[in-house]
Amino acid sequence: QVQLVESGGGSVQAGGSLRLSCAASRYTYNSDRLGWFRQAPGKEREGVAAIYTVGCNTYYADSVKGRFTISQDYAKNTVYLQMNSLKPEDTAVYYCAAGPGPSGSALWSGNYGYWGQGTQVTVSS
Secondary structure (H helix, E strand, O other): OOOEEEEOOEEEEOOOOEEEEEEEOHHHHOOOEEEEEEEOOOOOOEEEEEEEOOOOOEEEOOOOOOOEEEEEEHHHOEEEEEEOOOOHHHOEEEEEEEEOOOOOOOOOHHHOOEEOOOEEEEEEO
């Protein structure tokens, strides 16, 4: 069964940190790449970070480079997003996604077929 379940969202003050987790079913975790996306109210969904399950190449949006880190744990079928130095503009619903690769941008939502339900991240100033 295809399943992605996010956790770890919450409220934090600017400058703080959060770690998001995404637990995937074995079938989903065998996808070529896993990504984190976010969507703020009134804005389009944007790619934040992505990782290839084989080789572990990572990709980041310019807005989060140096602050966010994506990683994976094969044994737990889990992908993480460590978010440091959070800013109010990082406030959004964060989604985990899985999809085939390698063609196309790893940060484009159209390249992902499986999605989690999302977790809210709120950063206050």
